[in-house]
Amino acid sequence: MQGEPINSGPATVAAAGWSSRDRGEAIAMLSGILAPHDLELREPRGAVHARLAHVTLESCNFADIRYGAPVRIRSRVPSDRCLIHAVTEGRSRIAARAGDICLQPGMIHVSAPGAPIDIEHGPASRHLTASLSMDAWSAIAGWSHDAALPVFNASSAPAWRDLASFVLGWAQLGGSGFGTAAERLDGLVRAFLTDSLALGADAARARAVQPWYVMRARQVMLDAVRQGCDPIGLADVARAIGVSMRTLQQGFRTAAARTFGEELRELRLCELDRQLAAARPDDDVTAIMQSCGITSMGRFAGYYRDRFGLLPSQRLRSRQGH
Known part of the structure; x- marks a missing residue:
């Protein structure tokens, strides 16, 4: 295992960069950040080269994940959270209720509270994954199994990826001031998800979800x-x-x-x-x-x-x- 925490603050705030070629270490790290994971190598003689940057705010965790090998991840979203998978590189396959979905760069998938997770990553796959508490996103907090999941439209998906990258980058560069900034970052994420903040010149970019x-x-x-x-x-x-x-x-x-x-x-x-x-x-x-x-x-x-x-x-x- 390589790398040291980039910064640490109050108990609810942490930021770190990490990499490992050990499957067990990768499972332990990701299970602690997002949800309990099972990681299966799709090539019998292959080996992971997992690289991870992550930040924990008050209501959400962000992780920039690369496995460096063809792997299959199986897990389940905690009942009080949801996961947003934004693909930035490579291709992935995710099993959904309507059938398998091939995720390519630019695409976003939302996994609902309590939903099973079954994702196959290619060796070049890179995901910006966010784990959100129920109260951070009104559309998820009010979601029921009889209703459609909230979705990101074509204009707001890039804004979400930009926001995730910004949060991760700020955490890594924040130094001793990161703890103070964490609350503002958390508020920024909440505002984006509740459709109350315009990002950039085009207000439509802020409409990330349907109420x-x-x-x-x-x-x-x-x-x-x-x-x-x-x-x-x-x-x-x-x-x-x-x-x-x-x-x-x-x-x-x-x-x-x-x-x-x-x-x-x-x-x-x-x-x-x-x-x-x-x-x-x-x-x-x-x-x-x-x-x-x-x-x-x-x-x-x-x-x-x-x-x-x-x-x-x-x-x-x-x-x-x-």
């Missing part, structure tokens, strides 16, 4: 669309998830740049397209549109054409031709 109530509202709306409900009202959806109509409407405007009505229309259009894609030769357009709660056939046919480039009837005919 939990927007995600829940979208699921309630989608369930109603799939049941063929019409109308679906803002007041009913807000009541179902326990927020005010104003909060929900503002949430859609901020997180999706749409009104409630525009979001509902988008959900209907996407559900219509999904059903058309799965249609049988003896299905008809009117019945499919009605099953999505669409009553204004002509108007929604125009919306569909604007959204997907052809009319629903043309989409169905193209499907039936396969």
